[in-house]
Amino acid sequence: MWSYLLRRLVQAALVVAVMAAIVFFGVNVIGNPVDILINPEFDQEEMARAIKALGLDKPLHEQFFYFVKNALQGDLGISFVFGEPALKLIVQRMPATLELAFASLFLSIVLGVPLGMYAGLRPDSKVSKTLMAGSILGFSLPTFWVGIMMIMLFAVMLGWLPATGRGETTDLFGVQVSFLTWDGLTHLAMPAVNLALTNISLVMRLARAGCKEAALQDYVKFARAKGMSEQRIVLKHILKNIMIPVVTVLGLEFGSLIAFSVVTETVFSWPGMGKLIIESIQVLDRPIIVAYLMMTVLMFVTINLLVDLTYSLLDPRVRLGGAGK
Amino acid sequence: MSVDSEAATLPIEASVPEKAEHPFRRFTSQYCHSPVAVMGLIVLVAIVLVALLAPWISPQNPYDLGQIDVMDARLAPGETDFTGEKVYMLGTDDQGRDMVSAIFYGLRISLTVGVISGLIALSIGAAIGLLAAFYGGRIDAFIMRIVDLQLSFPAILIALMLLAALGRGVDKTMIALVAVQWAYYARTVRATALVERQKEYISAATCLGLGRARIIFRHMLPNVVAPLIVVGAVQTASAISLEATLSFLGIGLPVTEPSLGLLIANGFEYMLTGKYWISVFPGLALLVTIVSINLVGDQLRDVLNPRLSR
Numbered sequence: 052m053w054s055y056l057l058r059r060l061v062q063a064a065l066v067v068a069v070m071a072a073i074v075f076f077g078v079n080v081i082g083n084p085v086d087i088l089i090n091p092e093f094d095q096e097e098m099a100r101a102i103k104a105l106g107l108d109k110p111l112h113e114q115f116f117y118f119v120k121n122a123l124q125g126d127l128g129i130s131f132v133f134g135e136p137a138l139k140l141i142v143q144r145m146p147a148t149l150e151l152a153f154a155s156l157f158l159s160i161v162l163g164v165p166l167g168m169y170a171g172l173r174p175d176s177k178v179s180k181t182l183m184a185g186s187i188l189g190f191s192l193p194t195f196w197v198g199i200m201m202i203m204l205f206a207v208m209l210g211w212l213p214a215t216g217r218g219e220t221t222d223l224f225g226v227q228v229s230f231l232t233w234d235g236l237t238h239l240a241m242p243a244v245n246l247a248l249t250n251i252s253l254v255m256r257l258a259r260a261g262c263k264e265a266a267l268q269d270y271v272k273f274a275r276a277k278g279m280s281e282q283r284i285v286l287k288h289i290l291k292n293i294m295i296p297v298v299t300v301l302g303l304e305f306g307s308l309i310a311f312s313v314v315t316e317t318v319f320s321w322p323g324m325g326k327l328i329i330e331s332i333q334v335l336d337r338p339i340i341v342a343y344l345m346m347t348v349l350m351f352v353t354i355n356l357l358v359d360l361t362y363s364l365l366d367p368r369v370r371l372g373g374a375g376k
Numbered sequence: 377m378s379v380d381s382e383a384a385t386l387p388i389e390a391s392v393p394e395k396a397e398h399p400f401r402r403f404t405s406q407y408c409h410s411p412v413a414v415m416g417l418i419v420l421v422a423i424v425l426v427a428l429l430a431p432w433i434s435p436q437n438p439y440d441l442g443q444i445d446v447m448d449a450r451l452a453p454g455e456t457d458f459t460g461e462k463v464y465m466l467g468t469d470d471q472g473r474d475m476v477s478a479i480f481y482g483l484r485i486s487l488t489v490g491v492i493s494g495l496i497a498l499s500i501g502a503a504i505g506l507l508a509a510f511y512g513g514r515i516d517a518f519i520m521r522i523v524d525l526q527l528s529f530p531a532i533l534i535a536l537m538l539l540a541a542l543g544r545g546v547d548k549t550m551i552a553l554v555a556v557q558w559a560y561y562a563r564t565v566r567a568t569a570l571v572e573r574q575k576e577y578i579s580a581a582t583c584l585g586l587g588r589a590r591i592i593f594r595h596m597l598p599n600v601v602a603p604l605i606v607v608g609a610v611q612t613a614s615a616i617s618l619e620a621t622l623s624f625l626g627i628g629l630p631v632t633e634p635s636l637g638l639l640i641a642n643g644f645e646y647m648l649t650g651k652y653w654i655s656v657f658p659g660l661a662l663l664v665t666i667v668s669i670n671l672v673g674d675q676l677r678d679v680l681n682p683r684l685s686r
Contacts, residue, residue, distance in 0.1 A: 066525065077541030191670045193617045195624045196659045199644060203652055214648060310533040317625055318644075332540045332627050340540045347533060355528055 128338030137342035148323030155247035167258025189252030198318035261293030416671030434477035490616035493553035501561025509569030609673030
């Protein structure tokens with residue numbers, strides 16, 4: 052177990068290092084940092100001084116070394132636009148994004164599992180067929196398009212929900228959250244559903260497949276044979292067994308939710324870090340771009356690591372198979 | 377006795393050789409089993425034709441300043457222009473462009489970018505996948521490690537990363553789309569090619585002393601085409617969708633190449649004031665394109681999948 056853990060940790064660290072190198076060289080080699088970082092109205096001497104101050108006169112590998120050294124100390128540069136540390140800005144916006152992502156995750160389970168189970172238990176009913184056809188649309192429709200349609204329908208035509216922003220927020224353990232006020236909740240509803248659509252479809256399909264499979268198992272037949280109520284069979288025997296794949300997949304999908312919140316946040320003007328990164332790309336605020344990408348990569352690698360480790364704890368075959376190599 | 381005679385005739389009937397059917401005809405007839413898929417194909421062909429013929433069938437050239445008039449800006453669908461002669465079927469945008477023409481041209485750009493980047497990704501991915509399967513060992517392990525690593529990140533994040541470094545532009549968006557897609561092709565081709573590699577015709581070709589390049593491209597490649605087509609259809613749809621998303625976010629195509637995504641972004645500003653048509657109609661065009669490609673892709677998967685064939 053320990054050797055597996057160690058190997059997995061080294062692997063994760065390696066991925067982060069490779070990604071750091073790609074992001075760093077992407078910003079510094081493909082685009083010329085001098086053009087972006089330094090005021091073009093500087094004269095030769097000022098330019099040379101600024102280049103020196105930023106360490107840009109040093110060889111690239113040394114620059115990379117400084118970048119890594121600063122990054123390890125939590126310093127990812129200062130935003131050109133806001134004049135504040137990039138990392139601080141990202142961290143400030145993170146609660147909004149995380150709230151949106153968790154709300155979507157919640158919706159995916161609360162809507163996806165029952166709908167999928169219904170389709171699995173009554174595969175021939177019209178409702179199930181419509182649901183499954185709908186789930187294909189959930190996969191293939193572009194998120195931003197669905198978001199726009201939702202704004203048109205619920206905000207412009209019906210006027211039920213606000214189209215943009217986060218609404219009133221309250222303080223929860225030092226973090227600003229929307230979901231505790233009615234106003235915040237109405238603001239959260241559309242973005243959360245929009246971001247959740249792909250995952251609702253995914254969970255529906257998983258739950259349906261799991262349900263169909265579980266319904267044929269001996270333990271379900273036995274439960275039926277001993278006269279257990281249908282409700283109890285579904286809730287106690289089937290639901291528990293389909294939750295394993297659902298939770299695993301959703302764990303892995305959480306990272307995608309953070310990444311795709313870029314789209315949803317832009318559509319609904321949700322003040323999270325996804326909206327910040329798009330605005331920063333448009334004005335070439337490179338420190339923020341680098342900081343966002345590094346944070347997201349770190350988050351991804353951590354999630355993958357956690358899911359893998361949990362899996363190996365639950366299923367010894369994974370780590371034994373890995374050790375045998 | 378009747379039961380016996382029935383049993384006796386069955387094997388005879390089965391042994392009667394079926395009329396040899398051309399593979400293409402068998403393919404077409406299997407494809408046509410699903411009316412929805414046939415509809416999808418018809419719609420897709422219509423969309424491709426519209427995209428190809430856009431300059432000739434559009435009511436106006438929406439990017440020729442001599443043909444548009446700001447006086448006609450933001451007209452609702454069905455309204456006529458200020459001279460009362462022309463009718464704008466789907467209305468006009470903020471510059472007074474006819475939406476029908478803008479959508480036709482937008483389709484042309486979206487499809488071109490999606491299909492070309494798809495073809496490049498397919499070629500690169502297929503070549504890499506074939507090499508991995510043919511050589512095996514360390515090369516295979518190394519390539520597949522990269523593929524797995526890339527697929528563990530969502531497409532949009534990789535595209536974001538590349539476009540943040542490269543900037544906005546047609547070529548850059550295409551680079552990002554290729555970078556996102558190649559791994560899917562590589563993985564699919566490798567999986568199929570690994571199975572093909574074990575087959576006797578490859579051993580036979582090796583024994584005949586044929587060159588490696590010839591074995592890989594003349595013998596293995598034709599046998600991995602079926603899954604490639606299926607993945608190709610699905611990936612092209614997602615490439616078009618991703619391009620629209622990136623352009624909508626303002627980091628994909630430049631404003632000089634107004635794809636459907638840019639048209640939607642352009643109209644989004646006016647959405648809140650109730651001028652829905654500038655955004656909704658390009659959106660519908662995008663939607664119909666993506667759904668029809670997916671329908672065709674789904675049916676192709678069912679028809680081309682050897683495990684499902686009867």
